[in-house]
Amino acid sequence: xxxxxxxxxxxxxxxxxxxxxxxxxxxxxxxxxxxxxxxxxxxxxxxxxxxxxxxxxxxxxxxxxxxxxxxxxxxxxxxxxxxxxxxxxxxxxxxxxxxxxxxxxxxxxxxxxxxxxxxxxxxxxxxxxxxxxxxxxxxxxxxxxxxxxxxxxxxxxxxxxxxxxxxxxxxxxxxxxxxxxxxxxxxxxxxxxxxxxxxxxxxxxxxxxxxxxxxxxxxxxxxxxxxxxxxxxxxxx
Numbered sequence: 001x002x003x004x005x006x007x008x009x010x011x012x013x014x015x016x017x018x019x020x021x022x023x024x025x026x027x028x029x030x031x032x033x034x035x036x037x038x039x040x041x042x043x044x045x046x047x048x049x050x051x052x053x054x055x056x057x058x059x060x061x062x063x064x065x066x067x068x069x070x071x072x073x074x075x076x077x078x079x080x081x082x083x084x085x086x087x088x089x090x091x092x093x094x095x096x097x098x099x100x101x102x103x104x105x106x107x108x109x110x111x112x113x114x115x116x117x118x119x120x121x122x123x124x125x126x127x128x129x130x131x132x133x134x135x136x137x138x139x140x141x142x143x144x145x146x147x148x149x150x151x152x153x154x155x156x157x158x159x160x161x162x163x164x165x166x167x168x169x170x171x172x173x174x175x176x177x178x179x180x181x182x183x184x185x186x187x188x189x190x191x192x193x194x195x196x197x198x199x200x201x202x203x204x205x206x207x208x209x210x211x212x213x214x215x216x217x218x219x220x221x222x223x224x225x226x227x228x229x230x231x232x233x234x235x236x237x
Contacts, residue, residue: 001208001236002215004048004078004194005039005222005229007032007069009062015052016220020168022056028223032065036073042229046098047075048164048196048217054082055103060091070096080127080164084109089116093123101164103127104137107144107151117159125162125194126155130181136168152189163189164217166197177204183211201226202235209236 007014010025014032018024029035036047049069051062059082070077079092080101089100099122106113106126116124128148129136135146152163165185167178177198185193192214199205199218205227208216216236221227 001205001213002046002194003044003205003229003232003236004046004215004217005042005044006048006050006196006217006219007035008050008052008219009065009081010052012062012065016223017052022052026223033068033072036069036075039229040073040075043233044229045076046215047073047077048194049077049079049081049097051079051081055080056082058082058084060088063091063095066092066097067095078125078164080125084112086112086115086119089120089124093120099123099125099162101125101127103129106155107135107137107146114158121159122161124160125164126160127164127166127196128152128155129166129168131168149185149188152185152191156189156191160191162192162194162214164194164196168197177208177216179204179207179211182208182213186211186213199227202231205232205235 013027014029014035015025015027049066053061076098078099079097083100083102084105092100130148131143135144135148135151137144167181182195194215195208195213196217199216200221218227
C-alpha cells in the first residue's frame with residue numbers, strides 16, 4: 001500500500017480544516033515546500049495536495065505553490081480542488097503533477113468527466129466524498145442524490161482507474177478511519193482505492209494495508225505527530 005502524506009493549501013500556506021469547515025482552519029506552516037521536503041526525507045514517493053480555495057471557488061490560486069512543491073521535492077503529486085475544465089487539468093500536468101483529482105465536476109458535469117478520462121487516462125482520479133452514504137460536492141457544502149457505490153460503479157465503467165474516497169464524518173476528527181467502508185469498496189470495485197479521512201494512528205495503517213488497498217492518505221495525524229510518515233511507509237509495505 002502506498003502512503004500519501006497530504007498538504008491542504010490555502011493562501012499558499014499548509015492548513016487543515018475540521019470536517020471540511022473553512023471556519024475551523026488551523027495553519028500548520030507558512031512554507032509548504034518545507035513540509036514536502038520532510039515527507040521526502042521520511043521516504044515518501046507521493047504527495048497528496050488539495051487547493052482549498054480552488055475547491056471552494058474554482059480556478060487555481062495555489063498553482064505556483066504546487067509547482068514549487070513538485071519541482072523542489074521531486075515527489076510524484078496528485079492534486080485536487082476545484083478542477084472543472086480541461087484547461088485547468090492541462091495547467092496542472094504542465095506543472096509536473098502526476099495525477100489530477102476531479103471532485104464536484106465529476107458529479108455535475110458527466111461530459112467533462114468522460115472527456116477528461118478519454119484524453120488523460122490514468123492521469124485522472126476522482127475524489128468520492130461520502131456523507132450519509134451519498135456523494136458530497138462543492139467543498140462538502142452540498143450532498144448530491146448520488147449513492148456513493150452507484151457513482152463508483154459508473155466511474156469504473158468510464159475507465160477511471162483511481163478513486164480517493166473520504167468519509168467526511170471522519171475527516172480531521174482523529175477518531176479512526178472507516179475500515180468497513182474501504183473493505184466493502186475493495187470487494188465491490190476493480191479500481192485503485194485510496195483511503196482518506198480519519199487515519200489516526202499506525203493501527204489504522206496496519207488495518208488498511210491488510211485489506212490490500214492501493215493507498216492511504218495521512219493528513220492531520222502527521223501534523224499532530226500521531227503518525228510518523230517513515231513508520232507508516234514501513235508498515236504499509
